[in-house]
Amino acid sequence: MNRRWGIGVLGTGRGMSYVHAYSHHPDTEVLALCGLDRPRLEAAAAGSGVEGLSLYSDYEEMLRREDIDIIVVASDGTLHAQHSRMALDARKAVLSEVPADYSYEECVRLAEKVEKTGLRYMMAENCLYFPYIPTLKGYIDAGKLGKVVYAESEYVHDVRHIYYRDEQGNHYTREEAQKHPGAKRTWRSGIHPMQYITHSLGPLLYLLDDRCIRVSCLSTGAHTSPEDGNPDAEVAIFQTVRGRVFKILIAHTIAHPGNSWYTLMGTRGSVETTRGSAPRPVVYFEEEGVTHKWREVEWDDFNAPISEEAAASGHGGSDWLTADAFIQGMKSGAMPVDIYRTMDFTIPGICAVHSALNNGASVEIPDFRTDARNEWPEG
Ligand SMILES: NC(=O)c1ccc[n+]([C@@H]2O[C@H](COP(=O)([O-])OP(=O)(O)OC[C@H]3O[C@@H](n4cnc5c(N)ncnc54)[C@H](O)[C@@H]3O)[C@@H](O)[C@H]2O)c1
Numbered sequence: 001m002n003r004r005w006g007i008g009v010l011g012t013g014r015g016m017s018y019v020h021a022y023s024h025h026p027d028t029e030v031l032a033l034c035g036l037d038r039p040r041l042e043a044a045a046a047g048s049g050v051e052g053l054s055l056y057s058d059y060e061e062m063l064r065r066e067d068i069d070i071i072v073v074a075s076d077g078t079l080h081a082q083h084s085r086m087a088l089d090a091r092k093a094v095l096s097e098v099p100a101d102y103s104y105e106e107c108v109r110l111a112e113k114v115e116k117t118g119l120r121y122m123m124a125e126n127c128l129y130f131p132y133i134p135t136l137k138g139y140i141d142a143g144k145l146g147k148v149v150y151a152e153s154e155y156v157h158d159v160r161h162i163y164y165r166d167e168q169g170n171h172y173t174r175e176e177a178q179k180h181p182g183a184k185r186t187w188r189s190g191i192h193p194m195q196y197i198t199h200s201l202g203p204l205l206y207l208l209d210d211r212c213i214r215v216s217c218l219s220t221g222a223h224t225s226p227e228d229g230n231p232d233a234e235v236a237i238f239q240t241v242r243g244r245v246f247k248i249l250i251a252h253t254i255a256h257p258g259n260s261w262y263t264l265m266g267t268r269g270s271v272e273t274t275r276g277s278a279p280r281p282v283v284y285f286e287e288e289g290v291t292h293k294w295r296e297v298e299w300d301d302f303n304a305p306i307s308e309e310a311a312a313s314g315h316g317g318s319d320w321l322t323a324d325a326f327i328q329g330m331k332s333g334a335m336p337v338d339i340y341r342t343m344d345f346t347i348p349g350i351c352a353v354h355s356a357l358n359n360g361a362s363v364e365i366p367d368f369r370t371d372a373r374n375e376w377p378e379g
Contacts, residue, residue: 005093005330006067008032010059010083011074012044012169014097017314018072021323023050024309028070028327034062040169059083063090070330072124073097076187077196081106084121085113093120095326098198099346102191104376107343107350111368114339122326122335123342125202127260129321131303132273132281136207136264139271144285146268148208153200154249154275156233156259163189163228174227185228192219193250194234194356197349200248201238202337203262211344211367212238212246217352218360224253236352238365343368 007022009015012035022028033048034056035041045053056062063071063086071087073080073096081101084094100123101107114121127133139145164177165186177183194217205211217236224232233251240246263272269285272294281302282294306317313320329335337345348365355363366372 004029005069005327006031006065007070007072008034008062008065008068008092009072009074010034010062010087011072011097012037012041013074015072015074016044016048017319018074018095018323019044019048019050019053021313021320022072023048025323025327027331031068032056032062032065034059037167037169039167043169059086063087063092068092070095077191078102078187081110084110088113088117088119088121091117091119093330094122095323096121096123096342098123098125098202099195099349100342101346102195102350104347104350107346107368108373108376111339111343111373120330120333120335121339121342122329123198123337123345124322124326125198125337125345126315126318126322127199127203128206128337129318129325130203130316131306131318133203133207134304135302136203136262136271139269139283140207140264144269144283144287145264145266145271146286148244148264148266150245150247150265151204151208151263152247152249153204153262154251154259155196155200156249156251156254156256158254158256158258159188159252160225160228162186163225163230174225188230188252189228190230191252192231192234192353192356193252194219194236194248194352195349196250196252197236197248197352198345199260200250200262201246201348202345204246204264205341205344207264208240208242208244210240210242210244212348212365213241213367214239214362214364215348215352215355216360216362217355219353219356222253224255228253231356234352234356236348236355238348238352340369343373 007030023030032054071092073083162171164172164183166182219231219234230253232254235249238246261275271283280296310317310320325336351363351365
């Protein structure tokens with residue numbers, strides 16, 4: 001297919017990664033950018049280097065453009081489903097930032113809308129495209145781990161410095177915001193970290209071709225920034241449909257350096273990406289001898305090679321690879337993270353928070369491919 005798709009981007013923060021990717025992609029042209037704060041919108045457009053970008057503060061006005069085929073939804077996390085539904089109603093395909101939404105009911109409405117319109121939708125889970133994901137998949141497919149029975153992941157990212165923002169787009173901590181009268185609380189202040197689970201869960205489910213069916217979760221409560229109300233950290237244990245157990249820790253409001261980490265444990269071996277001060281990933285394959293010792297893997301052997309365009313993009317090249325995967329999905333009709341996989345990655349976080357609010361009670365996780373999604377029992 002030779003035609004170029006017209007792109008409209010909603011959101012002037014994370015959205016700019018997609019402005020960058022799609023202004024360099026051979027199949028796409030970025031036509032419009034939308035954001036509420038005019039000074040931030042104008043500064044983002046000026047910094048993008050993309051000429052002739054139309055700027056909107058009214059999302060519905062951008063949606064009325066007939067030359068826009070695809071909307072990238074990179075608005076407040078709590079508005080993703082609503083903004084995705086509006087785009088689908090306007091007959092646009094959607095690439096949405098993670099997670100699909102923070103509300104269970106909104107996720108149901110979104111799934112219904114995608115089914116009803118028959119339009120293309122993908123959730124942009126960029127961690128699936130980290131360059132070491134193909135290596136982990138290779139270990140699994142080659143049987144080096146045997147049967148993977150247990151996995152852990154964690155996403156520790158102290159984001160207190162972006163809980164407040166002024167209309168120019170400058171971010172502040174709560175303390176700094178007291179000195180900047182224009183700074184307002186953003187959607188990130190007050191949310192449960194476990195709902196930002198897709199970076200941690202998505203790769204595990206993708207690698208193991210699995211789905212979570214049950215969860216029990218505990219929360220520390222909000223001690224680090226009680227005024228914001230974000231729990232410091234939440235940890236959840238999941239059971240999967242293939243009988244595995246996962247443990248996932250997410251922390252956004254905690255005095256700890258950033259960390260995104262995965263480990264897989266199998267009947268014949270294990271692998272662990274870097275965590276804390278560890279300089280390299282490690283593997284333990286019994287086929288190399290029952291040594292009970294990790295073997296370090298050189299980064300060049302752990303990361304698959306990536307293209308120049310990918311290398312120039314953010315998050316280890318995964319931002320470009322995600323943007324491109326969506327376009328390949330537009331061409332083939334098979335979205336790499338379709339609406340059901342999106343919900344496999346998103347809904348366990350919502351159910352986990354429900355568990356945490358009920359002292360760790362076990363919560364069943366509905367499969368959005370079935371009517372079970374309409375049976376969310378407790379509010
Ligand atoms: N995948 C990743 O690696 C990654 C990285 C960063 C952020 N994110 C996600 O991307 C999303 C956006 O994050 P962010 O940091 O850019 O957030 P942000 O709060 O900085 O930006 C949100 C943008 O949406 C716009 N917006 C919201 N409602 C609007 C409306 N009704 N009309 C027009 N514009 C509207 C705001 O004006 C703003 O430009 C979040 O869900 C975040 O979690 C993902």
